[in-house]
Amino acid sequence: xxxxxxxxxxxxxxxxxxxxxxxxxxxxxxxxxxxxxxxxxxxxxxxxxxxxxxxxxxxxxxxxxxxxxxxxxxxxxxxxxxxxxxxxxxxxxxxxxxxxxxxxxxxxxxxxxxxx
Numbered sequence: 296x297x298x299x300x301x302x303x304x305x306x307x308x309x310x311x312x313x314x315x316x317x318x319x320x321x322x323x324x325x326x327x328x329x330x331x332x333x334x335x336x337x338x339x340x341x342x343x344x345x346x347x348x349x350x351x352x353x354x355x356x357x358x359x360x361x362x363x364x365x366x367x368x369x370x371x372x373x374x375x376x377x378x379x380x381x382x383x384x385x386x387x388x389x390x391x392x393x394x395x396x397x398x399x400x401x402x403x404x405x406x407x408x409x410x411x
Contacts, residue, residue, distance in 0.1 A: 296332070296358075296359030296360065296361070297332065297335065297336075297355050297356065297359045298329055298330045298331055298332035298333075298359075299330075299332070299359060300354070300355050300358040300359040301329060301330055301336070301344060301355060302330040303358075304344070304348040304350060304354070304355075305330070305344075305348065307348070308347065308348040308349065310347065310348075312326050312327055312330065315344065315347065318343070318347060319340055319343055319344070321340075338352075341355055354369075354372075357369050357372075370389075374386075
């Protein structure tokens with residue numbers, strides 16, 4: 296998951312794989328393997344990329360994490376950049392999705408509550 300996050304941040308910063316690989320002092324194929332998740336970058340490389348992409352090192356770990364607390368922190372970072380009305384809109388959408396998906400999960404599990 297870190298590789299996907301690195302790729303997303305690289306594209307958002309408008310860098311090519313070749314440009315990043317050159318600045319990191321590694322080959323293009325080595326950087327490609329990092330983005331594909333085949334190889335994990337070292338801590339020093341993560342710091343270099345964070346500086347290049349204008350983000351914190353923790354963002355590579357948080358954005359790609361499957362832990363609910365990390366995902367909540369990532370959502371908080373996204374929401375912080377928005378206006379109050381946009382945040383309210385997104386929270387409303389997330390609430391509706393969570394309710395809908397929660398009901399569908401109950402149905403697939405056969406929970407008696409889901410049939411009421």
